[in-house]
Structures are given as C-alpha cells and as structure tokens.
Amino acid sequence: MSGGFLNEPDGTNLWARGWGGGADRAGQSRTEFAGLGSGSFPPDVQAAVDGFLTAWEGFLKEDGDKARGIGANAEVSVQAYIDSDFVARAQLERLAGRS
C-alpha cells in the first residue's frame, strides 16, 4: 500500500484523544487557580494579583476550550479519513479480485 492511505489509524486516534486529555488538564489548572493567594499579599499588590488571576482563569478556559475543539475536530476528521480509507481499501481489494 503506498502513500496517502492511513497506516496507523489507532495511533492517530490516540493522538487526537491526547489533545482532549491535555485540554482537560488545562481546565483543571484553571480550577486550581481560583482563590489561591487571596489575602496573602499586601493591599497595593493584591489588585495586580487579582487582575492576573482573573486574566489567567480566562486564558486557561479559552485555551482549554480551543484545545478540546481541536482534539474533537481532529478525531472526527481522522475517523472520516479512516472510513474513507476503509472504503478505498475495499474497492482496491474488489478490483484486485476481479482481475
């Protein structure tokens, strides 16, 4: 079988699922951020700390969602490719049988 066909569908799917796992962990980090450090800083620093925490909760949510989206789309795309690859292989085998 030569280029263009999927040689390692399982590996590819694992990769796609790995994305989802990484994204989930990023989301968990967002949870761990919440509330930490509050009250530990002097008043003039606390505002900057609060601003940072709020911003990073947003970043982690945004990037976590984005990563999950990439993983999900990749998984769908890979599955579609596997399906088409399966069809292509079956067609080739039928052609080979006819010959």
Place this chain on the structure above:
Amino acid sequence: MTVINVPGGVEDWQKPQGDPAGIETLGDSVYRGSAAYDELDELAAIKVNKGMWAGTASEAVDRTTTDFGKIAAAMSAAAVRVGRAVTAYSEELTALQQRDEELRGTKAFLDTRRRRLISVINSTKDAEQWMIDGFVDRAKTLTGEYHDLQADVDALLADVKAQNAALIGELRAASTRRGILEGRDPIGDVAATKLLEGGIPLFSSPADAARWWKGLTPAEQQAIMMTSPGVLGAMDGLPADVRDQANRLLLDQDTDVLGQRDKDGTMSSDDEKTWKNVQAANTALGTADNYIDPIDGTKPGGFLYMYDPKAFGGDGKIAVAVGNPDTAANVAVRVPGITTDMAGSQGLMNDALNVYESARFNGSNGSVSSMMWLGYDAPDGITDTATLGEARAIDGGNRLADTLDGMTAAHGGTDQHLTVIGHSYGSTTVAHAATDHHLDVDDYVLVGSPGAGSADNASDLGVDDDHVFVGANSRDPVADLGNRGWVNLGAAGLGNDPSEDDFDATRFRAEDPTRTPTFNPGGLLGDLQNTVDPLHISNGVNMALGLGDHSKYFNPNTESLYNIGRVVGGDPSGVITAGHVHDPWYGGPTDPENWRDPTSPHTGRNIGGSQ
C-alpha cells in the same frame, strides 16, 4: 547652663505586610499552569500527519496545532516567569519581615535607654560637670544610633516598595495576551539587554563575574534573576545567597512541573529520573534549612549552591551548604567518590552536617559552613571502567577548581579558612584540582584515598605539607590501593598512597570502633600479626573484607570525624596523629594503626588532642 539634646527617637513604621507561605502557594499554582501549557505545546509538536494521515483535513489540523503550540509555549514561559517572581517575592518578604523584626528590637532597646536617660536627668539635682558631660555623651551616642536606625528603616521601606513594584510589573505584563505574546515585558527587557550587551562574563573569570554582579542595580539584578536563574545559579563568582535564590527558583519550578506530570501520569522515563533527583534535592535542602547549630541553637541555613538534575546523563549535579560559605570563618567543601549521584544527596548532606557539627567545636567559636559538592561525574561503581582511570578525576578537578575560585571571588578576599575534603575517588579529584590549578585553599583532607593523582608528595598540592591531612582506616580496602614504596609500585591505585611516610602528609587517626575484625583465619598468621599488617600482605586479602570500613570516615563519634573537625575548625594542633604506612624495599607495607584499639571521641567535644 548646658543643654542636653536627648533625641526624639524614631517614629513607628509600616510593617512589611503579607503572608509568605500563602504567597508561595500561589507561585506553586502558577507553575502548575505552566505545566498544563507545556503539555499542550508538546502535543502540538507531534506531527501526527507524517506518514499516517494525509489530505486537506490533516494539513488544517497541522496548521492549527502549530499555531496553538506557539501560543502554548508563550503562555508557559509567561507562567514560569510569574511563578519565579511570586516565589522570589515570597522568599524576599520573609527576609524583609525578619529585618523588620530586628529593627523593631533595636528600636525597643534604644527607646528603653532613652527613657532611662531622661529619667536620670530629671531626677538628678545639683549635678556636677562630669555628670553633665556624661549625660551629653550618652545623648550624643543615642542620637547617632537613632540616626543609623532611621537609615536602616528607610532602606527597609525602600526595599519593600521596590519589591512590590517589581512584582506588580511582572503581574501586569502577564495579565494581557498582548503583553505575553508580544513580549511586552519591560523588566524582562532590561535583563535581556544586559544579557545581549556582553555584560555577563559567562566564560571569563569568577572575579569578573563577581565585579559584574556588584555593578548592577538591584532592579537589574532582580530582572536577571527572573529571566535567567539558570545562568545565575551556575555562575562561579556570584554570592552564595544569589546562587541559592536562583537555584531554589529552578528547584521549585521543577518540583511543581514534574509533580504535576507525576500526578497526571504523563512522565517520560527521563522525567522519572529527573524527578528522583528533584525530590532528593528537596530533601537534602530541607535538612540543611532545618539544621540547628549545636552551640548557639540558631539555624545557619541551607544554600543551594549548584543545581542541575539533568547533568551528566541524568546523574545530576548538586552542591548544598549549611551555613553561608561567603561569610563563615571556616568553610569546608566535601567531594565524594564513586557511586555518588544526585539521587543520593541526603547521605552526602548528612556527612556535611556531621563535619559542620564537629568543626563547630573548634574552641574559638568561629562560624562554619559545610558544603557537599557533587559537581562532577563520579564513576558509577567498581564495575565502571571509569573508576580505574583518572579521567573523571581530572575533569572533576577542573570543575572543582572553578567552584573554589568562585567561592574565593565571592567572599571578596576576606580572611577565611577554607578546607577541601576528598573522600575515596573524590580525594583523587581534589588532588587533581590542587595540582592542576592555583587554588586559594588553606588545608586539604584526603580520606579513604585510592591515590593522590598527580601529587607525588603533599607539597605538590600547593600548600605546605603540614596543611595536608590524611585519614586511612586500616580496614579500608580502597585506602589500600595507592602506590607505595617499591613493592606496590604500579599497583591498582590512582597515584601515590597519601598515608605513606614518603608522602609527607599528616596522617590522623581514623579507626572505627566497629571496624572489621583482623583477618586471621584460624590463627594461621600467628605472631605475624605483631610484625606485619596482614591486611597489607596482599591487596586481595583486604578487598575480601568488603567496603564497609570505607564509608565510616564521616560517622559521628569517630576518630576520623573528630580529626576532620579539628582541621576544618582551624585547630590543627588538636588533630590526633597516627603513624604512617611504611613500605620498605625489603618487605611488604606495614600499618601501625592495624593493632591499635580504636577510640570513640564524641563529635560534640573538643578534647584538644589530649586523648
């Protein structure tokens, strides 16, 4: 009439606010945030479509993940920078609060004296001139001391303000995507500029590094600490507290990132090895931090002088001192031998603490710093072919010389007594450092030595021979390997045996009460025991006794540790000497220590050589 100007004192000031422990918790959390982004960055770096998946969808995913990877890498770097800033802020706040406490103590002391002076003046009637002069003098003295206190308080408040401003700057720079992704970090830019100016003397002398560091402003120093702790932590010539701060930042970061991976089950095999080293470093440093001085009950403090858990193929590189090596009156650097790696840091730390304790009983109450130094790639064990050659000792000697030159440059040439101790293969490493380089070392101690490398005689080490001390347990097979006289010339050792009389060093007693019994199966050797050391009839015999006695030189309540303490503490007259090994041309080597009963001098007592 004489006017006595009693000073008004110093107004109360704002205490440095904040909870260092709570702040450190935030630093840990931020590091974990960086670990999450690292994982996404690593996933993005895996090009899944190579040979597995083709077509437009694959290409689209590739583009997306590549772009996402760049963002993740930038976010991770920003989180690391903030994590470092917060952790450093926490440590600095602890120091500032301690300074504040000390200044408040000084204020209370001065206020008490001021009240007493006023009271005495008010209650004195018909004072004579000499009494008035005394009051004036006391008032002047108080005025001067209050002036100094006010200056110290002003400096403290300025430092608090600067530290707060620096952290606020870091936090604000990392609070917007633009600031993170476009590198709009003014503090980092200062450090980067300094790095690019050629101002960091990475490859010049430690003395140049020390001068460069002293020439920076506190803001510049802080900025470089945040952006480049790896550079500062390894830079010979920088003050020990600076290296310590930089290396602790790296250790904290590794602890949080690898700890998160461990929790997530996403560790690679390399990560697992590094993680063991990181955990060992934390344990050893914690032991040093919590160590209590046996004489004054204070904590001399731990200093992470060197830290690289991935060095030497994963064996790791580390140096930890208890007590500040820049300021202590007596400094010891201990170099270990074969089988030692970073994962075994705790054992090395224990030995360093034992040396510290022994040296503290030095009679003059001089302060001590004791460092365990694993800055070279020690051979892995007796089956490692590197053990049979001196290549690692030569390389290690070069590295040790760099460290020692750095320590000399950092303490600025003040009067300090420096002792370098080499154990086992480490003694060969120390000997190479001494013979191959011009070092500012006062005393050398070689224990359990398989040979003194390129030093044929004690004086080859660059000090007078009465500043070279040797401990050789008569049951230690490794100490039996060095070349001796005629008979053992060309033996399996790594140079001359420093405990032999020809070497001209001072040999001290180093027998252990738990030493292996004399090897004399069935009394076959008979009276021979009294004239010839049976252990030295054949090296093979001694090797058969095992390596247990090779590892007792730093045990508490031993002759060896007692004598090492005397040397490190600057009290060489207290060393209890032993007769040298003698190897006449007409017979085998003899060791007079073989037949003497070992004693057990208490580590915490200086008996002044009267034993």
